[in-house]
Amino acid sequence: MASHVKILGWLTIALHCVTLLTGLAIYLFFMGVGGVAAISAPHDGGIAGFAVMGGIGTLILSILAIISLPGILIGWGLINGKEWARMGAIILGVISLLHFPFGTALAVYTFVVLFDPQTVAMFQRRSW
16 A cells, blocks of 8 residues: 555645646736736836736735645655655545546545555554
């Protein structure tokens, strides 16, 4: 089961990195739209449009970063066999059930791997 825990860790990191990269893409999109508004109408509120669009992009990026970073940390903990990562991954799995379809699939895999008696014993004695 140790190999499944490591696979789960890498999949968790991958899913949350994709979420973080999505936030970055949204941020860049909003900054680009704001930049076009600022260039096309600099005296008719284009600069204000840039500020508003940049603020919205920054807010979305910040929210997705706050959501993603714990998942990346928990994935790292699973790969390295940290005892706290098991409970964190279970909690994250419950939350990821709403992240359809990939988060749901990862949540099911998380529950199958982390509730297995061998995995529970492995984390309790940290023998890997």
